[in-house]
Amino acid sequence: MKTTPLLFLLTSLTICSCATEQNTSGETQAAMEPTVSGPPAVDEDGFVQLSEDEWRQRLTPEQFKVTRQAGTERAFSGIYWDELATxxxxxxxxxxxxxxxxxxxxxxxxxxxxxxxxxxxxxxxxxxxxxxxxxxxxxxxxxxxxxxxxxxxxxxxxxxxxxxxxxxxxxxxx
Ligand SMILES: [Zn+2]
Missing domain, CATH: 2.170.150.20 (Peptide methionine sulfoxide reductase.)
Known part of the structure; x- marks a missing residue:
């Protein structure tokens, strides 16, 4: 059971580091950052449908895990639980x-x-x-x-x- 998260992490790292090389970004931190930004295209029915790879390019590993794999972040660990801004x-x-x-x-x-x-x-x-x-x-x-x-x-x-x-x-x- 322990191998699955590790494999997932390794896969993410591999994908992200390839993308980083293409971007010729020298920052190590960029390896975990999305490589595609801006809202995705909406189809004629009003839906957004992307492949797993396309989502991985748009989301951080944490965002991908939560939104595409129905993950749950640890309580009190997210950036908005005590956010008060309007x-x-x-x-x-x-x-x-x-x-x-x-x-x-x-x-x-x-x-x-x-x-x-x-x-x-x-x-x-x-x-x-x-x-x-x-x-x-x-x-x-x-x-x-x-x-x-x-x-x-x-x-x-x-x-x-x-x-x-x-x-x-x-x-x-x-
Ligand atoms: Zn959405």
Whole structure:
């Protein structure tokens, strides 16, 4: 079981270092940085569909693990769990606006938590039967990035807690 994450890491490093050489960037840090930037193309149906390799070129390994492999960052480890700035949280994969800072609240969980998305069609709910319970997974409606889960123990007015991963979000400050 221990070999899988190691292989994944090695594969990522190999892909990233090749890309870095093409960019002729001399910085070691750049090996873990995405090589393609800017929002991806949206198809005629309004969706973003990229191959695994294309996502790897656009995301850091942590962002890839969370959004494309339904990973969960460690509590209190992300960059937004205690973020207080005003702005809009976009999907890290396709830049679709997902949550407004006005609906963010302190949940005490160590993950950025919101009581409502910016629009009901910004996110999609998916039944998640992993971890021996049924939870409701939340994905981006445009690129199907895994964002987190929604629970019904949130504050008023909705009573919902959208428990998100920082790695799936990009805050555009106002
Ligand atoms: Zn997206």
């Amino acid at each position: 702005g809009t949280y976009e999907c890290v994969g396709c830049a679709l606006p997902l949550f407004d800072s006005a609906t963010k609240y302190k949940s005490g969980t160590g993950w950025p938590s919101f009581w409502q998305p910016v629009a009901s069609n910004a996110v999609k709910e998916v039944d998640d039967s992993s971890l021996f319970t049924t939870r409701t997974e939340i994905v981006c409606s445009r690129c199907e990035a895994h964002l987190g889960h929604v629970f019904d123990d949130g504050p008023r007015p909705t009573g919902l807690r959208y428990c998100m991963n920082s790695a799936a979000l990009n805050l555009i400050e106002k």
